[in-house]
């Protein structure tokens with residue numbers, strides 16, 4: 001009897017091809033689509049794609065409405081984070097509290113052990129690793145997965161290049177149109193940009209003061225939620241200066257603090273809400289403090305759910321609310337949220 005697997009299908013090429021690959025490896029695939037946000041048109045388009053793939057593969061698929069849970073666990077915290085002057089990472093949050101939790105729970109209901117997604121990452125059941133295709137690697141967003149989930153997860157695209165996934169999908173008549181469609185935006189519930197999302201819930205356009213590190217008013221900004229630490233555009237300084245960067249955001253005063261590149265430099269970072277795959281409490285490794293950035297060597301000391309990180313090279317633009325993810329070469333050791 002073939003082994004069953006639940007595949008998270010988004011209607012995109014990656015998860016469609018994942019389902020195809022797993023079936024060709026002998027799995028009995030059960031597809032599942034989850035509605036996270038309330039954009040029904042978006043869902044209908046995706047579900048139509050999944051229907052096509054399911055028909056082509058002769059598999060069953062399910063649609064789960066998780067809009068209420070998503071609103072509570074991901075969407076509202078995303079809005080609240082910006083209001084609090086942070087730069088949230090909703091995808092890393094969603095992977096833990098929504099996507100994989102719901103996927104595993106659904107698999108449990110069906111009595112199925114394994115689940116799969118079309119993420120570009122690898123796992124050996126104990127750790128997560130970077131994907132072979134470094135330009136598509138999503139391991140950073142997966143640092144927060146519950147450790148006990150890992151033995152049940154398969155990432156079939158971990159050793160694939162996206163280019164080849166597309167090429168192979170194009171050869172399958174029913175996947176061709178899916179392979180040709182435009183790639184989805186980075187955050188599924190953001191249609192245009194995050195500011196438009198925030199505007200539906202809170203006042204975003206509220207000009208305020210730009211101050212230097214001594215609190216002296218030196219310019220004007222559009223509203224603190226427009227900025228993230230390290231940003232150097234979009235605010236106005238009264239006098240011409242050398243380039244200035246956002247150093248801090250003070251939400252209750254609607255102020256941003258700016259300074260020079262040297263002032264932006266950080267050698268120490270604190271992470272909270274840790275999620276560790278490694279049990280050690282003190283170690284040397286590398287840290288990634290944003291998705292699209294290189295890893296920096298560091299020393300880590302863990303006390304409870306807090307990590308004190310000493311960087312061996314300076315970094316610029318450490319934004320509160322973003323994920324700090326520890327790596328040993330390609331292996332993800334864990335991570336936490338920058339405070």
Ligand SMILES: Nc1ncnc2c1ncn2[C@@H]1O[C@H](COP(=O)(O)OP(=O)(O)OP(=O)(O)O)[C@@H](O)[C@H]1O
Nearest residue numbers: 008009010012013014015032033034117118119184
């Ligand atoms: N709404 C959803 N329902 C079920 N699974 C999903 C959903 N959105 C994403 N996934 C799963 O998470 C994986 C990674 O999601 P991401 O949003 O990064 O998609 P992607 O890289 O654009 O992949 P795809 O081409 O499959 O859309 C997808 O490949 C899929 O397995």
